[in-house]
Amino acid sequence: MKISEDELIIRGILYDEYRAYENSYTVYKKLYDDTGAEIYLFKEATSALMSRTHILESITRLKLWDKKNPNRIEVRRLLIPLYLTIRQVKNATIEAEYLLEQSKEPMDLDLASNSFLYAGQFKRALELLSRVYESVPREEILLRMIDIMxxxxxxxxxxxxxxxxxxxxxxxxxxxxxxxxxxxQKENNIDGILETYKALYQQNNDEEYLGRIIDVYVYKRDVEGAIDFLETDQSRNDILYELYKREKRFSKALSLVDKLYDQDQDAKWIAEKGVLIFENSKDKNDKKMIEDVISHFEKAIELGNDDSIYLNYYGYTLIDKEVNVKKGIDVIENALIQQPDNMYYLDSLAWGYYKEGECDKAYKVMKRVVDEEGLTEPEIIEHWDAIRQCK
Known part of the structure; x- marks a missing residue:
């Protein structure tokens, strides 16, 4: 039973829809053979191209039709990708030249450029793509140009x-x-990388890009630039706070610390404020200031923050300012439970023993610190000299 043209057309459309292109090739080939209608020949060639099968046969059939119907642009548009599929680059460039004589349409310039690109004629391919981009400034065209350049x-x-x-x-x-x-990156243009990450961050507000921005500033050793950026952005006050501390801008850090506490109610910010109040004070022996510092540490501890960093700072303040040396030693010992080999904490403990007049205990602990750290920091030198004289 002979299948009707309408039924074959429906089969071809369904095969195309399900991407069964080898089957649709067979259908369109029969339709062309039966009717001689050019549309079926072009669909046959398209199916061959999509399935990457019957390429040579499709080329032969298109060339035969082209002899009888010369200068049809549809044939050029099909022959170029068919030739490129089987790496007949020279034939593809010949067809591309014919196509360029017939058409200046962006789609045809684009198609022709592929032949010259495969042929290694990069300048020619780029010139054609540039003309396409001038007419239709699409991103995908530009990216192809960029790859060539x-x-x-x-x-x-x-x-x-x-x-x-x-x-x-x-x-x-x-x-x-x-x-x-x-x-x-290839040009080693750090400023360009930085501005690109800034543009990405502005577009997407993604924390990843903010991290990259800070990384680039760190790589450039441009702390001032990082601070300026974060002051403008205001989305990562925690990072800005750390930079303020690093640069010893304690008054600016103080202006942020209450905001940070309001954001997450983390007691560490209360302890941090105690540190800042002390560091920002011109008179490190001011009794009212010291009381304020101690009250902040005590409040932070009461609220559950027992981080050894703050315990050490708190304990050392109690010892060094002789507010309550015995309590200070107890606080430092709690810090050492968390980090028993921390030389800074041991230095604080030795100083506490010294203040209590326990010179032998102070010397034993301080010698361990000096043996480990050496005599490079002024505070360690000061403590070591005092404790040796005491012993």
């Missing part, structure tokens, strides 16, 4: 300029930023 024509700086211009006037995908980062 980066890998083949040695125009990396121009590629960066094109990408930067494109992203400033268009909404772009992550691919554009990824390519920019790649090019800036």
């Amino acid at each position: 980066d890998e083949f024509t040695g125009e990396r700086k121009r590629a960066i300029q094109l990408l930067e211009t494109h992203r400033r006037i268009n909404i772009v995908s992550h691919d554009v930023y990824a390519k920019l980062l790649s090019l800036y």
Whole structure:
């Protein structure tokens, strides 16, 4: 029983829909053989291209039809990718030249560029893609141009300029930023990398990009730049706080610490405030200031913060300022339970023993500190000299 043309058409459409292109090739081949209608020949060739089968046969049938129906642009559009599929690059470039004589449409310039790219004629391919991009400034066209400029024509700086211009006037995908980062890395352009991450962060507000921005500032050793950025951004006051402390900008850190406590109610910020009040004070022996510092540590401990860093700071303050040396020693011993080999905590303990007049115990602990750390820090030197004289 002969299958009707309508039924064959329906079969071909269904095979295409399910991407069964080898089956649709067979259907369209029969339809063309039965009817001679060009549309079926073109669909037959398209199916061959999509299935990557029967390529030579499709080329032969298209060429035969082309002799009878010369200068049909549809044939050029099919022959170029068919030739490229079987790596007949020379034939593809010949067809591309014919296509360019017939059409200046962006889609045809784009198609022709593939032949010249495969043929290693990179400048020619780039020139065609540039014309396409001028007419239709699509991102995918630009990225193909960038790859050619980066890998083949040695125009990396121009590629960066094109990408930067494109992203400033268009909404772009992550691919554009990824390519920019790649090019800036190859050019060792740290400022370019930084600005790209800033643009990504502005677009997506992703914490990952903020981390990368800070990493770049650290790599550049540009703490001031990082501070300026974070002061403007105001989304990571915790990082800004640490930078303030690192740079000994204690008054600025003090202006942040209450905000940080309000955000998460973490008692560590109360202890941090105690540290800042002391460090920011001009008179380190001011009794009212010392009372304020101690009250902050006690409040933090009462609220459950027993981090050894703050215990040591609190205990040392009690000892050094002779507020309550015995209690200070107890606090330091609690810190040493957490970190028994911490030389700074042992230094505080030795100083407590010294203040209590227990010179032998102070000497034994302090000698361990000096043997481990050496005499490089002024405070250790001061304690060591005093304890040796005491002994």
